[in-house]
Amino acid sequence: MVGSLSFAYPYFLLVLAIVPVIGFLRKRRTQHPFLLPFVYEWVGKGSKGITERVSLFFIYIAFLFFVIALARPQEEKGKVPLRKEGYDIILVLDISGSMLAEDYEIDQKRVSRLDIVLEVVKTFLDKRTNDRIGLVAFAGRAYTVCPLTFDHNWLKRKIDQLQAGTIEDGTAIGDALGLALSRLEGKKESGERKKIGSFLILLTDGANNCGNLTPIEAARLAAHAAVPVFTIGAGINGEVTMPVMDEERRKIGSQTVVSEVDEGLLRNIAQLTGGEYFRATDSNAIVSAFQAIDARKKIPFEPVVVTKKEELFSFFLALGLVFWLLAFIFSKRI
Structure with a gap:
């Protein structure tokens, strides 16, 4: 838990470990890594420059938010006693x-x-x-x-x-x-x-x-x-x-x-x-x-204390889609 933020499936965060691997492999290849469908066509063969770097940056950010959404983030809203x-x-x-x-x-x-x-x-x-x-x-x-x-x-x-x-x-x-x-x-x-x-x-x-x-x-x-x-x-x-x-x-x-x-x-x-x-x-x-x-x-019976939580996965999913779209838009400007 980070502050009031917790994850229902934190093991999905381990997927983020492949990001450095992707970056390392990209530097060693003459062609662009396959990060998204048709990304090779988006950025153009042999294309260089700030637009490509911004597009790839947005792809990484989108990937980050998608993984966080998979981990099902939840914000704690307090504890509620339930008496049976x-x-x-x-x-x-x-x-x-x-x-x-x-x-x-x-x-x-x-x-x-x-x-x-x-x-x-x-x-x-x-x-x-x-x-x-x-x-x-x-x-x-x-x-x-x-x-x-x-x-x-x-x-x-x-x-x-x-x-x-x-x-x-x-x-x-x-x-x-x-x-x-x-x-x-x-x-x-x-x-x-x-x-x-x-x-x-x-x-x-x-x-x-x-x-x-x-x-x-x-x-x-x-x-x-x-x-x-x-x-x-x-x-x-x-x-x-x-x-x-x-x-x-x-x-x-x-x-x-x-x-x-x-x-x-x-x-x-x-x-x-x-x-x-x-x-x-x-x-x-x-x-x-x-x-x-x-x-x-x-x-x-003794009250059962239940932690009330708000699901945040849809928020991070939406952010991921926004950055995915931005990556597509910037790639078309090349």
């Missing part, structure tokens, strides 16, 4: 094999629980531009798919990569909640170890059957941190249709299994943490959970 408000939300998503149960319908076509959940979540992301959202997935163990981020397009790409049954099967709800809590980066209130505007949204279709941390222990940790947990029980109870997959995860048939959501556990988690429980026999219940979050207080 929103929630810190971690989605805790069950991707165990049971989420492949086909007990939902879209346009009279049976689809899996996971398909419905993923589509609703992606629609939700499109409407929550000011929220930092992360994702923890779990089955027999839990892992972080995406930390808290404002880049929801990147998060949606990570969601598209999720598949049920890709990790050891099981339902480790407690471990998943514990991991999600560790990923939150909320604000502290009055010096206490509490987070403001932070939420967990747990989507599962089963009962906890593995893991090191029990769901109630995780719920107590969330309650201590003042992090509400909204729980959503996906799917219907009773007999459901499950696809049968081959080794390459292609559907080769179906079978009937019994499904049961531990509604009592999910209600207890929500009650202990100050959240709400939703029974998601259809996609509307998932939408209702996110609408309940809208009623919560928003929090201010």
Whole structure:
């Protein structure tokens, strides 16, 4: 940066290094170097004198301004603080094999629980531009798919990569909640170890059957941190249709299994943490959970300071064209 002037693509300025080379080669040649289209005809073969030197000078100046324009010069106009408000939300998503149960319908076509959940979540992301959202997935163990981020397009790409049954099967709800809590980066209130505007949204279709941390222990940790947990029980109870997959995860048939959501556990988690429980026999219940979050207080994030800049490349481009034209005019006077 020179003063208040900076360049978006400063590496283009390296092109100026060829100017001395051109000058050196020109002195060693009996003919004029090819600086511009038809420049040899402009200055005339063997032509000498002040007019030629002025024309070539203007060509060099035009070249200089063209290179500066390529480097995209910008003038700093000051700094503007941008304040974002929103929630810190971690989605805790069950991707165990049971989420492949086909007990939902879209346009009279049976689809899996996971398909419905993923589509609703992606629609939700499109409407929550000011929220930092992360994702923890779990089955027999839990892992972080995406930390808290404002880049929801990147998060949606990570969601598209999720598949049920890709990790050891099981339902480790407690471990998943514990991991999600560790990923939150909320604000502290009055010096206490509490987070403001932070939420967990747990989507599962089963009962906890593995893991090191029990769901109630995780719920107590969330309650201590003042992090509400909204729980959503996906799917219907009773007999459901499950696809049968081959080794390459292609559907080769179906079978009937019994499904049961531990509604009592999910209600207890929500009650202990100050959240709400939703029974998601259809996609509307998932939408209702996110609408309940809208009623919560928003929090201010640290202001993001953005430097306001004015683009100057058109000014230097215009100067280059002016000197190019002057070079042409002077060459015609020879």
